[in-house]
Amino acid sequence: MAASNWNLLYVHRYAFRRFHSFKRSFATFQKMPSAYQEAIKRLDNLQTNYQVLQSQIRSGGLTQQAKYEQSKKTLNALDRGQLVEKLQKIPLFHVAGTKGKGTTSAMIEFFLREEGFKTGLFTSPHLCKVNERIRINGEPISDEDFALSFHHIYEQLDALHRPAYFSFLTLVAFHAFTTLKVDVIILEVGIGGTFCTTSLYPVGSAKRVCCVTALGYDHMSILGHTIEEISRAKAGIYRKGATLISTKQQYPEAQRTLFEEAEKKKTSLIIAHENLRESIFGKEGSMKCNASVAITAVRCFFGRDVEANVTKKEMEGLNKTFWPGRQQIVWHNTGERKLKILLDGAHTLESLRLCVNWAAKMKEGNLAVLMNVTKDRKVKPLIDIVSDLEPAYLILSPNIAKTTELSQIPDKNFPIEKQIEKIDEIESISISMSLRTLRFQSVDESLNNLPEEITTVLITGSLYLVGAFFQLRPDLPL
Incomplete structure (x- = not known):
């Protein structure tokens, strides 16, 4: 056989081997978990097992305060304190309550986005995909950005210092919001307020607006069995110097407790005005209350009249706000x-x-x-x-x-x-x-x-x- 034919045969054989080697490598690559898939797997492992959770409740386990203090130390240590410094410069809307806090948070986020702000919204739980809990300009965070922030936090902590599911996600949200350079952050409390990880958001030079929606009886094994105890836990988000807002509460004891907690912070409590609430049309019951709190919060942020009737622009914003799975x-x-x-x-x-x-x-x-x-x-x-x-x-x-x-x-x-x-x-x-x-x-x-x-x-x-x-x-x- 001529030398040229031998060379051609060699080239074909080499190409054939390289092609199948590439196919095997690609197949192996396809089986490898993506950074996002690995993040979800690790996150699921942070869920507390039911039996363990019940055992902790019966034995007392670590108190809420102890867990909160641990998470606080963790946050302060992240990025050598730089994460806290960044958060202190970003305005915060913090929303607690028994019902309506997610809807109210969504309304606030939409109003701020309409004002031209780049928003970061953190809520719970999610309906289908965990990305829904962390939203940028109203849209769930991308898989890539979620994985980036997740692994950035995860790799800084050893197994003993990684908080449980919700608390860890809160830290991920904090990092994502600073990395993606949002202008304002809206946090919905998970349970209670005083010892919720969202309350770790540091006090700084930026504005802080704290809202409490309608209060009632829920999570009593954690928050207490009286409406006063529950209200006190919810008011745990209040901070001295912040703008403090509440809807008109159904239970007089709840309203009184919120005023008492505001007084401890030497800060006035603003109740969403009846004129505003009654001027909101096309909404009923709790939706009116949620809307009045959201509008009051945003008006306070911009220094606007909180008693005036709802404006056409605000009404349009309420009608455009979408929060899935709620009415x-x-x-x-x-x-x-x-x-x-x-x-x-x-x-x-x-x-x-x-x-x-x-x-x-x-x-x-x-x-x-x-x-x-x-x-x-x-x-x-x-x-x-x-x-x-x-x-x-x-x-x-x-x-x-x-x-x-x-x-x-x-x-x-x-x-x-x-x-x-x-x-x-x-x-x-x-x-x-x-x-x-x-x-x-x-x-x-x-x-x-x-x-x-x-x-x-x-x-x-x-x-x-x-x-x-x-x-x-x-x-x-x-």
Whole structure:
């Protein structure tokens, strides 16, 4: 064979080997977890196991204050103190409350964005994807930016000093907001206020506006069993020199406690004015209260009249504000049927009453209520409220989108076996109240097996259950 042919054969063989070597390398690369996937895996491992959590509650474990102080030391140490220095220069809106704090935070964020500010919003929980908790200009943070901030914080801390899920995410949000250079930050409190990690936000030269929305009874094993104790915990976000705002509280004891806590900070407490609240049209009940707090907060920030009636621009902002899963209506097809779906993640007595009032006006035809109750919440009072709707059926399902996902539940805080136990309890109570009750293994299975006469479905009782519905509908905005 001629030398040129041998050379050509060698080239072909070399190219063939290189091609297959590249294919193997690429296949290996594809199997490697991305930085984002690795972040999610690490984050899930920061969830507190249910049994461990219950043991800590029974034994006392580390007190809330001790955990808070640990997280404070961690924050101060990050980036050798530079993260704290950056945060001190960024204005903060801090929102606590039993109900409406997420919606109020979303309204504040939209108003500020309309004023030309680049916003950073931190809320909880998420419906489908953890990125929803950290928003830049109203949009969930990108996978790339989330992974960057997550690993930046994670790698600075050893296993003993990494806080649990929510607290760690708060630190990630702090870093993301400073890295992405937002102009203003809005933080929704997780639980309480005094010892919530969001309260670690450092006092500095920038403005700080602290808001408390409607207060009621929830998380009593953590915050206390009286409305005064709960109110005091919520007022834990108040800081001396900040602008302090509250809605007009339903419980006089709650209002009095908030004034007392403000007095301790030697700072006046502003109650969202009745003139403003009553001038807000097209909104009812709690939504009016939430809107009045949001408008008051933004007006204070800009030094505007807090007593004046709502303006046309403010009303347009309220109508444009979108907060998924809260008094939201969508249409859903199951085969040839078109169902009207009412979504509201109400899970406290007060919020569920408001939800029921809203649903009574929005329902069309025969109504079914698809619900779940999570954690240590008492079932009977919630079922009593739902029964006022006189639903044709009460449908029970765990917080799962599809039945095929039963073995893939990542929630260590409230595992599937505990959800099933809670559903057993709901079913027993519902049957004793002569409510027609059906149970299924997922939201998808529930909606696909509804009795023919059902035309409207209210999904409520848990934001995680509402989130399961959103997982079925990736076409819906979040």
